[in-house]
Amino acid sequence: MPGRVVQILSTPLAVAHCVLLAVIVLLGTACKPEEFPGARERLKGPSTATSPARAEAGDETERTDSSAAEVHTRAEGEVLSTTPGAEKSSAPAATPVVPLGATPPVRGLWVLAEGSVRALDDPARIAPLLDRAERIGVTDLFVQVYRGGRAFYAAEPTVERAPSVATGSVDSLSILIRDAHARGMRVHGWVNVLSLSTRRDAKILTDLGRDAIHVDRRGRSLLDYPDFDLPEPDRQFYRMGTPGLYLDPAVPAVRARLVATFRDLVSRHPGLDGLHLDYIRHPDLLPFIPGSRFGVGLEFGYGAVSRARYREETGNPDPIEGAAAGVVRAPEAWDAWRRKQVTTLVEEIGAATRAARPGLMLTAAVIPYVERCYLSLAQDWPHWLETGALDRAIPMVYTLDDQLLRYQLEGYSGLTGADRIWPGLGVWLFASDPSRAVAQLQALRNLGFGGEVLFSDDAIEKAPALLEALAVRPARTPASASARPVAGTPVAAGR
Numbered sequence: 001m002p003g004r005v006v007q008i009l010s011t012p013l014a015v016a017h018c019v020l021l022a023v024i025v026l027l028g029t030a031c032k033p034e035e036f037p038g039a040r041e042r043l044k045g046p047s048t049a050t051s052p053a054r055a056e057a058g059d060e061t062e063r064t065d066s067s068a069a070e071v072h073t074r075a076e077g078e079v080l081s082t083t084p085g086a087e088k089s090s091a092p093a094a095t096p097v098v099p100l101g102a103t104p105p106v107r108g109l110w111v112l113a114e115g116s117v118r119a120l121d122d123p124a125r126i127a128p129l130l131d132r133a134e135r136i137g138v139t140d141l142f143v144q145v146y147r148g149g150r151a152f153y154a155a156e157p158t159v160e161r162a163p164s165v166a167t168g169s170v171d172s173l174s175i176l177i178r179d180a181h182a183r184g185m186r187v188h189g190w191v192n193v194l195s196l197s198t199r200r201d202a203k204i205l206t207d208l209g210r211d212a213i214h215v216d217r218r219g220r221s222l223l224d225y226p227d228f229d230l231p232e233p234d235r236q237f238y239r240m241g242t243p244g245l246y247l248d249p250a251v252p253a254v255r256a257r258l259v260a261t262f263r264d265l266v267s268r269h270p271g272l273d274g275l276h277l278d279y280i281r282h283p284d285l286l287p288f289i290p291g292s293r294f295g296v297g298l299e300f301g302y303g304a305v306s307r308a309r310y311r312e313e314t315g316n317p318d319p320i321e322g323a324a325a326g327v328v329r330a331p332e333a334w335d336a337w338r339r340k341q342v343t344t345l346v347e348e349i350g351a352a353t354r355a356a357r358p359g360l361m362l363t364a365a366v367i368p369y370v371e372r373c374y375l376s377l378a379q380d381w382p383h384w385l386e387t388g389a390l391d392r393a394i395p396m397v398y399t400l401d402d403q404l405l406r407y408q409l410e411g412y413s414g415l416t417g418a419d420r421i422w423p424g425l426g427v428w429l430f431a432s433d434p435s436r437a438v439a440q441l442q443a444l445r446n447l448g449f450g451g452e453v454l455f456s457d458d459a460i461e462k463a464p465a466l467l468e469a470l471a472v473r474p475a476r477t478p479a480s481a482s483a484r485p486v487a488g489t490p491v492a493a494g495r
Contacts, residue, residue, distance in 0.1 A: 106451030137472035149202035160203035188274035195279035241284035274361035281379035385417030398426025422451030428459030434469030
């Protein structure tokens with residue numbers, strides 16, 4: 001039998017499938033799952049999985065695989081695998097909830113634009129949102145205001161508005177900012193920077209053309225991917241972590257458009273305390289590829305505009321044109337240049353928005369695997385903290401695996417700027433067993449982080465037991481609006 005196993009595993013396809021399965025099983029969650037309908041149910045095991053479906057807003061997808069481990073694709077780029085009973089195997093079910101210790105100085109909450117609550121669609125939904133937030137001691141609301149290339153506020157005419165934002169309609173975002181400040185909460189505008197979801201009809205794409213979209217190493221635009229995932233035969237070996245369309249930050253017109261959009265946002269809403277960047281990275285593939293240096297797999301950023309700029313700025317030859325199959329010329333230089341394009345976009349957004357709104361805090365939701373971010377996603381967020389391009393980083397350490405969570409949290413402790421990391425936890429995973437959410441929060445607090453961010457209000461609104469477990473005892477006394485910390489001050493360093 002062992003010999004037979006070796007023979008089976010010797011085929012390239014079998015090896016690839018085994019590697020893919022191994023990577024998926026090892027990964028925790030690190031994205032915003034409620035942007036996909038049925039995400040929480042699917043994570044409980046294959047028995048409740050639904051067939052592939054479009055999201056309520058029609059611009060995100062989910063899929064199922066028939067493999068032993070269910071692969072679930074969610075927003076912001078990670079894959080989670082569960083098997084029946086996996087959640088129960090790591091901790092006893094229905095464990096009594098033990099109240100948490102002191103709430104850290106900062107507790108954030110993500111608020112979706114197109115989830116089940118949709119607070120910005122109706123001003124009447126704002127007070128219940130703030131009641132929930134106040135009940136659990138929230139200091140910072142991360143409110144999604146730009147997603148799929150659309151603004152959920154009255155943006156300038158060049159920026160596409162969501163259907164719910166009609167001309168002359170009530171300015172729900174301003175109302176939310178005003179009322180949150182009255183309760184001592186800060187508000188950050190959460191923007192999905194480089195993701196267009198699956199919106200081929202996005203105005204920014206119509207305006208900028210095909211060159212705005214990422215191209216893979218084989219010269220294929222994401223616009224030509226079937227179902228927004230890899231074409232065959234590549235799909236047998238790799239899958240998109242989050243299928244969809246992604247803008248290429250190396251295209252100058254893309255950067256200029258996004259910088260102008262977010263400058264307009266903070267200018268129109270000067271009451272915003274912060275700007276929160278999401279999808280500020282390259283598209284992700286699984287299993288992940290450590291850059292172009294080994295000449296295997298696929299990565300992105302190979303559009304004609306990007307490669308022309310690279311040649312002009314570095315004097316290096318084209319990374320792939322005329323090269324032998326599987327060869328990327330000067331791979332380290334090419335990877336560094338592509339990484340720099342994302343960093344430059346972060347810097348340009350920060351410079352423009354801070355100039356328009358002095359004191360603005362710039363934060364980002366980032367993938368929690370530091371090496372993967374650096375090698376594969378052009379998301380060098382530790383560097384952004386080191387240079388001050390970013391005020392706070394929020395790694396999305398959403399996972400059912402408590403040991404993995406501990407490893408990741410402990411790993412952040414040695415980073416430069418560790419006192420400016422606010423881990424984001426996926427409390428939505430534990431709606432049926434809130435004690436596990438409390439246990440993960442306690443693990444985070446034991447390491448002295450000065451902030452924590454919870455995903456998400458939608459999940460908490462649907463789960464009264466989770467809301468009760470997260471509630472602050474005694475209730476927090478709201479700070480005055482004038483006492484809210486501003487960017488550049490040591491907000492709850494906690495170390």
